[in-house]
Amino acid sequence: MSKHISFLAVPAHGHVNPSLSLVAELVRRGYRVTFAINSEFAKQVTEAGATAVLYDSTFPSESNPSREWPDDDDVVAAQRLFHDEFIAVTPRIEAAYADDLPDLVVYDIGAWQAPVLAKKWGVPAIQLSPTFVAYEGWAEDFGIDLEAAPDPAIAAMEAELEAFAARVGVDISASEVKYQPKRCVVTIPRAWQLRGETVDERYTFVGPSVDERAHQGEWQAPGDKPVLLVSLGSAYTDQLDFYRQCVEAFTGMGWHVLLSVGRFVDPRDLGEVPDDIEVVRWVPQVSVLSQASAFVTHGGMGSTMEGLYFGVPMVAVPQAVDQPLNGARLVELGLGAHLPKDEVTPEALRAAVSRVSSDPQIAANLAKMRVEIRAAGGARAAADVVESYL
Numbered sequence: 001m002s003k004h005i006s007f008l009a010v011p012a013h014g015h016v017n018p019s020l021s022l023v024a025e026l027v028r029r030g031y032r033v034t035f036a037i038n039s040e041f042a043k044q045v046t047e048a049g050a051t052a053v054l055y056d057s058t059f060p061s062e063s064n065p066s067r068e069w070p071d072d073d074d075v076v077a078a079q080r081l082f083h084d085e086f087i088a089v090t091p092r093i094e095a096a097y098a099d100d101l102p103d104l105v106v107y108d109i110g111a112w113q114a115p116v117l118a119k120k121w122g123v124p125a126i127q128l129s130p131t132f133v134a135y136e137g138w139a140e141d142f143g144i145d146l147e148a149a150p151d152p153a154i155a156a157m158e159a160e161l162e163a164f165a166a167r168v169g170v171d172i173s174a175s176e177v178k179y180q181p182k183r184c185v186v187t188i189p190r191a192w193q194l195r196g197e198t199v200d201e202r203y204t205f206v207g208p209s210v211d212e213r214a215h216q217g218e219w220q221a222p223g224d225k226p227v228l229l230v231s232l233g234s235a236y237t238d239q240l241d242f243y244r245q246c247v248e249a250f251t252g253m254g255w256h257v258l259l260s261v262g263r264f265v266d267p268r269d270l271g272e273v274p275d276d277i278e279v280v281r282w283v284p285q286v287s288v289l290s291q292a293s294a295f296v297t298h299g300g301m302g303s304t305m306e307g308l309y310f311g312v313p314m315v316a317v318p319q320a321v322d323q324p325l326n327g328a329r330l331v332e333l334g335l336g337a338h339l340p341k342d343e344v345t346p347e348a349l350r351a352a353v354s355r356v357s358s359d360p361q362i363a364a365n366l367a368k369m370r371v372e373i374r375a376a377g378g379a380r381a382a383a384d385v386v387e388s389y390l
Contacts, residue, residue: 003390006102007035007050008093008117010085010110011057013234014302016041018130018187019108021209021379022386023048029383031390034102036093055092058084060235076153078321083157086112086177087164093117094168104389112161112177120170124389127181128382129203131188131301131322134179136198183389185382188305189372192329204385207376208305210286219287225256225276226293228353229312231283233300236319237262240269242344246296247273249346250353258288294357296349299323299330299338308335309373311366313356315349317341334365 005026009015016037026033027049035045038057045052059081060067067081090113097117105125107114118125149155158174165172183202190196190205199205221227230246232239243261247270250257257277261267267279285303289295289310297303299316304326307314314336316327327338337352356362377384 002030002032003103004032004034004100005104005106005386005390006053006097007033007045007106008111008114009035009037009108010082011038011041011059012110014130014300015108015110016044017302018208018305019106019128020044020048022106022128022185022382023050025209025379025383026386029387034097034100036096053093053096055089055096058088076151079154079157082110082112083161085110086116086161089113090116090164090168094120097121104386106386115177115181116165116168116170116172119172120168125182126386126389127184129181129184129186129188130305132194132325133184133186133199133203135193135195137195183385185385187382188301189308189369189376191333191369191372192305192308194325194329204381205376206381206385207373207378208309209378209382210306210309217284217287219258219284219291221256221291222278223256225254226357227288227291228253228255228257228294228296229260229283229285229288229292230257230296231260231285231303232262232298232317232319233303234262236298238264239319240265242317242341243270243279245344245346246349247277249349250277252276253350253353255293258283294353296353299326301326304330308366308369311363311370313359313362313366315339315352315356317344333369334361335369336362 007019007023009019023033033050034053035050036053037045039054042052042054058067093113094117101121102123104123105114105118106128107125109127109129115125161174186203186205187208189207193199228250243259246259251274259277259279260283261279261281263281270279273279286306289306289312292312295307295312295314297314297316299318300323314330316330316338318324318327330336331338336356339348339352
């Protein structure tokens with residue numbers, strides 16, 4: 001019988017999508033893969049070759065509209081989002097696997113239930129990080145005093161986490177669960193990692209892998225105009241004023257503009273738009289980026305990595321979380337532009353897109369990054385790490 005590998009992740013695109021190519025690669029190698037997730041992502045994981053193990057989630061979604069994404073500067077609310085998910089779903093996932101324990105667990109950074117359950121099951125666990133990982137001197141760089149008392153609200157959550165784990169029979173610290181993986185595969189290239197040369201041997205950088213995403217469908221450019229994709233991802237898309245600025249900025253630019261407005265904004269609220277601007281709620285992003293000449297993005301790590309994978313010059317308009325870091329990194333490495341959201345104007349948007357799409361140095365830097373991404377090994381290299389633990 002083939003070995004059984006379980007994937008655990010929080011149900012959000014930036015946390016599920018980076019794992020799909022690895023799922024497909026492990027299935028190709030003959031492993032039986034299950035993926036614990038909610039129904040919103042069942043199709044995606046099934047098409048990658050895994051068996052979906054479904055549970056009800058507390059995360060914001062169309063089926064859970066009462067839960068909202070926290071504001072970009074509310075660290076406690078962000079921690080609460082993951083904490084509540086951990087408390088709610090750990091027993092559900094444990095019960096779902098009671099008669100079919102895995103031989104190994106691969107888990108997303110937000111799936112705090114994974115190290116707890118893996119320890120209880122007595123199986124190895126490998127973290128899959130789609131974003132920056134800790135490096136030597138990170139606390140000093142971000143002005144964090146590791147000796148200071150933590151925020152009382154976060155301290156209370158961590159105490160609850162440890163007490164909860166103890167009740168299910170696992171002795172584990174909150175720090176182990178949240179910040180200290182024993183082994184980690186990182187789906188960004190080392191050149192993108194902040195101070196990547198200082199990251200220790202627990203972390204293997206394999207770069208992004210872009211799966212076919214058949215569930216998203218295909219998109220074909222309607223003509224021979226250069227294509228500009230505008231998307232703020234899946235979470236922070238309630239930005240009608242921003243989309244209006246984009247229409248003003250890119251009208252008459254001579255491009256085909258694909259403007260994705262997400263689930264919160266009705267495209268009709270933009271009024272009449274010119275023929276060269278296509279307004280949609282959702283795009284098959286991988287398919288579009290394979291044809292795009294520029295990308296205006298929120299700078300989420302998933303979208304940023306997909307842009308780099310295809311060598312598309314980007315203009316980052318960060319909204320939250322690690323997105324400002326990614327915007328700054330694009331500029332630092334000469335791969336695009338960073339436009340803070342409070343500095344957005346139609347003129348600034350148009351100028352930024354014109355510059356990044358015509359700068360020969362940006363084009364050269366993107367080509368170099370594409371070479372590094374492919375050399376990192378992607379899903380094949382990640383699967384090698386997983387196999388070494390089986």
